[in-house]
Amino acid sequence: MTRRLKFSMILSILILLLGSFGFIYIKDEASSKIQAESMILNTENENDRQIIPEIKDIIREAQKKVVMVELDDGTVGSGFLFNDRGDIITNAHVVDGAASVKIRTTDAKGYDGQVIGISTETDVALIRVEGLEGIDPLPLSPSLSVEIGDEILALGSPLGFQNTVTTGIISGTDRELHVEPYVYENVYQISAPIAPGNSGGPLIDRKTGHVIGINSARIEQGSIGFSIPISTILPLVNVWSETPMRNLPSIKSFDVSQQIDKNKMLETSDYVISYFIESINFKDFVTAYSLLGSDWQSEMDYDTFRKKYLDITNIRIEKLTTEDKGNEVEVQTSLSITTRENQEEVIKTEEISFLIAYENDQAKIISQEIEK
Incomplete structure (x- = not known):
């Protein structure tokens, strides 16, 4: 080779x-x-x-930052925490003519609020509540791309029913309508039902839990709602937050000493008990304990209160009625209580009467009695 x-x-x-x-x-x-x-x-x-959080978690967290706005003439609107200065975003038509308003939070606490900004062109206003300073606000998503079909939540106090939540979708974008004296341009059309009292409440994106708009108007025919995009109003509220307006149109004072309306007191008592039970179901014992009156808290410290409810896995309200007792309201309930005993779930029904009274303008549970 x-x-x-x-x-x-x-x-x-x-x-x-x-x-x-x-x-x-x-x-x-x-x-x-x-x-x-x-x-x-x-x-x-x-x-x-x-x-993507659970819808119950979104609602639970958002409700703590959504407030009821009350005027001295009995009108009610909604608002939500915008920053950690205690500033509340709401609609201009909600606080029109008022310099001071009453703010009521989800735990039935009442605060005084001052209107520090209001627009005559865009239906938005800003309320400062010193008592809410330092509390984390609702997260905002001004740059979120919103499309038809996106799922949304609308929170507020329609007809005075605090912390009502409705669900729906974005059913239209870039809508325009005229509701004297405001012209709403480039707003979202929503399918979530809203009613008087919802105005000023947040429109929340289902996937993120962030605020994308402020619920502002509705058309009764077909129950069509409209929400102003949060990006539209942020420049205004940011300016007011840094430099509050000195002169407001149609200012009138709010009489904080006015007598509490009986019907509103009954509705508030109903809500306080529902929120108390909901807090226990979520194991939020701090909130539940904060709803007790001072005398009851002095008789039972927080640790004792917490241990009392630790074994409860669920409480369901079967029946709830309220009765006016003068300066107090009695809330009679029938509760289905599920507890865990020896690795087994035990369900029992209890008839419990709660007594509600106001302490420093805040509705509190001052006592309870278990009926044998």
Whole structure:
């Protein structure tokens, strides 16, 4: 065999070996890349699933930052915490003519609020509540791309029923309507039912739990609602928050000493008990304990109160009625209580009467009696 033939054979073998190794390497690299991309995709999908909170959690957290706005003439609107200065965003038509208003939070506490900004062109106003300073506000998403079909939540106090939640979708965008004296431009049309008292409440994106608008108007025919995008009003409220307006149109004072309306007191008592039981179901014992009157708290400290309800897994209200008792309201309930005993769930029904009274303009549960 000649030297040239040997060299050609060796060269051919080397080429075959290098080609085989190259193919195997490229195949392994491609397989690893596909696996890595698949893992990244799966991780992203998993993260997407994780960041969408439960609707109950969204509502629970949002309700703590949504307030009822009360005027001295009996009108009621809604608002929500916009920053940690205690500033509340609401509609201009809610506080029109008022310099001072009463703010009531989800735990039935009452605060005095001062209107520090109001627009005559855009239906928005800002209320400062010193008693709410330092509390984390509702998260806002002014840059979120909103599309028809997106799921939303509308929170507020329609007809005075505090912390009402309705659900729906964005049913239209870039809508325009005229409701004297305001012209609403580029607003969201929503399918979630809203009513008088919802005005000023937040429109919340279902996926993120962030505020995307402020519920402002409705058309009775077909119950169509409209919400101003949060991006539209942020420049105004930011200016008012930094530099409050000194002169407000149609200012009138609010008499904080006015007598509490009996019907409103009955409705508030109903709500306080419902919120008390809801707090226990969520294991939010701090909130539940804060709803007790000072005398009851002096007789039972927080740790004792908490231990009393630790074994309860669920409380359901079967029946609830209220009765005026002069300066107090009696709330009679029939409760289905589920507890865990010896690794088993036990369900029992209890008839409990709660007594509600106002302490420093705040509705409190001053006592309870379990009927035998």
